[in-house]
């Protein structure tokens with residue numbers, strides 16, 4: 001039987017809180033956020049060849065290949081390393097786009113980590129995270145592969161151990177543009193900065209929630225529906241919201257009741273990224289071969 005290709009996961013994240021502390025001269029926002037990785041992922045496979053070409057399939061509707069973060073990540077790595085190898089990359093998309101789950105950023109991070117390994121480049125995680133930062137503020141946390149408290153524009157990361165709770169994630173099927181929310185005149189930008197020690201005790205909120213609820217009635221409607229069952233919060237700049245549960249069954253019971261206009265899934269919050277778990281397995285398997 002032919003060897004099955006390795007499936008490299010690109011997990012979702014939730015922002016358990018997202019506090020906006022100010023706006024910088026370059027337009028980017030200073031924020032404090034708690035990223036928790038989920039065991040629910042897009043999946044990528046990589047077929048390496050020596051033509052030097054990069055292909056990504058299937059096409060993502062509305063995203064030309066040169067704009068696809070997978071393609072951009074592969075090209076960036078190729079340019080830095082002058083690697084003559086190429087790759088045919090296949091994506092199985094499970095994470096809703098523009099949902100605040102970081103799917104595109106995670107796809108980019110998985111591409112950097114996987115091609116670094118498969119092309120034999122041996123860059124360390126600091127180098128890959130810095131490359132990732134050039135692609136998007138959310139990419140470094142996925143490269144580093146651990147749930148983390150983040151500051152700055154999201155690139156100053158401190159790995160933290162979170163309770164690995166269960167989450168119901170609901171997608172109200174609208175696409176929210178991160179750039180538009182950050183330009184919003186009514187966005188609150190003055191939450192005082194606090195230390196992680198202060199923040200870990202609670203008082204968590206998402207400063208983007210109110211403007212998104214006001215501008216996207218579907219998001220407000222989803223919050224109203226979920227309120228019957230559990231308190232909830234938005235992740236990132238939306239549109240997804242989530243509720244936390246102690247066990248899987250409780251989360252699945254609420255999911256089973258959801259109306260048709262809501263998409264959703266249940267996943268576990270994890271400290272170590274599923275990407276890094278697979279990477280470790282691949283390295284161990286290679287060691288057995290030599």
Ligand SMILES: C[C@@](CO)(OP(=O)(O)O)[C@H](O)COP(=O)(O)OP(=O)(O)OC[C@H]1O[C@@H](n2ccc(N)nc2=O)[C@H](O)[C@@H]1O
Nearest residue numbers: 027028029100102136137138153154178179182236237238
């Ligand atoms: C705010 C977060 C929280 O996780 O939102 P989500 O995208 O996940 O919803 C992320 O850090 C987003 O990261 P990412 O989606 O990679 O952002 P980028 O592509 O770098 O930036 C998209 C746009 O958002 C704005 N932006 C982004 C991050 C930031 N700290 N301040 C900003 O003002 C900028 O206008 C930028 O043009």
Ligand SMILES: Nc1ncnc2c1ncn2[C@@H]1O[C@H](COP(=O)(O)OP(=O)(O)O)[C@@H](O)[C@H]1O
Nearest residue numbers: 067068069097098099100101102103104105107
């Ligand atoms: N591989 C990719 N997967 C998803 N979105 C991508 C990808 N490459 C580029 N994009 C662009 O990034 C935007 C944000 O996507 P995504 O990361 O899924 O959302 P969010 O940042 O809200 O979590 C998409 O609307 C799309 O235009």
